[in-house]
Amino acid sequence: MRFLFVYPGALGDLLLAAPVFKTIQKVYPGAQIGLAGRLPYTKILPLLGLVDIIYSMEERRFLPLFKGDGLPEDLHQFFASFDAIIFWISNFYSDIRFFPIPVKIVNPRAVVHPAEHHAQYLYHSVQSFLKLPEQNVSGFYLDNFSAEHLQPVPLLLVHPGSGSQTKNWPLENFLKLAEKWQIKYHGRAVFLFGPAEESLLKIFQKETRDQNVRVVHSTDFEKIIKLLQSADFYLGNDSGISHLSGLLNKRGLIFFRTTEPQIWQPLGRRLISVKVE
Structure with a gap:
């Protein structure tokens, strides 16, 4: 069919x-x-x-x-x-x-x-x-993509953007969390900027110009998928990349500002949604 x-x-x-x-x-x-x-x-x-x-x-x-x-x-x-x-x-x-x-x-x-x-x-x-069967889809994820390809050093992937500026948690909050995570787990953080986030990337680069921050700017979905698979932990807003991390069943935190997690929480079983100001 x-x-x-x-x-x-x-x-x-x-x-x-x-x-x-x-x-x-x-x-x-x-x-x-x-x-x-x-x-x-x-x-x-x-x-x-x-x-x-x-x-x-x-x-x-x-x-x-x-x-x-x-x-x-x-x-x-x-x-x-x-x-x-x-x-x-x-x-x-x-x-x-x-x-x-x-x-x-x-x-x-x-x-x-x-x-x-x-x-x-x-x-x-x-x-x-x-004619589909009844099912609860809240914990759904793609099991054939959920295998992790972890790095020798723990990796934190941070996606501080979204499709709307009003949904974005402040950049400085992500930077502070990333710094604490790196110290606690002796790991490294990578900040990801996806499609249509050039303006946010410029602001981020200006705010971090004196810091040694790793940045990936990519519109290549295949590359983004592999990067997510390599991550031990994920931080993000209510965004498409966060929904992708849910389908890959990643562990992480998702910050919701203007949208409701009970409606827009990413799928998967290991992401925690947090309502913030």
Whole structure:
């Protein structure tokens, strides 16, 4: 069978859908899962074995979905090549009567559901439609990626950024924690800056110009995955990289400022969420 998910979410949003993708692979052996979403975030899902093929939502063929018109022939044929389509999208204007196969439309915004973990909400939103078993996904992680490749010296990985400045714990707090960790465990700390965090990196470099601080700035998801696998402990905000650390079942602390951990806590079993000012 072939399934298509249309989900233009950010990195963390996509990773919280991991239990859905993995359960489909178990329930429908040999199924192909396609994902239409936002680059570069979607690129990480094939690396994690969660989807088989990705499509960019910026492709012109997807524009009719947001205009409320009928489907042009090329888009009609594209959708007809799948057995089912799930739209996790809040601004969907097309009439589902135009679609040649079963379609499920779900508003993926957290405001539409009560204080339920968002990964659980996404799972429940398609469970009946896809005939998936009932399960609690809160402790879900990718066991085939959770093996640690530890270094001779203990490694602390710190990701002080996120998709919103309001979610970021102050840089000086991360620096103080990193210094204490290095002294206590005789280890080393690495500060990671991912995609779209150039401005935060400049501020960080200015604040630490007189310090010997190790920094990695990378948009290469394969490199980021390997770096996380090498870490003994992780510190971060409510961010996509933190959600990735949860899927890899890392140990660590996640600091929540403006978002609620009961809804956005990363998956996995070894991360602790802390609500801070």
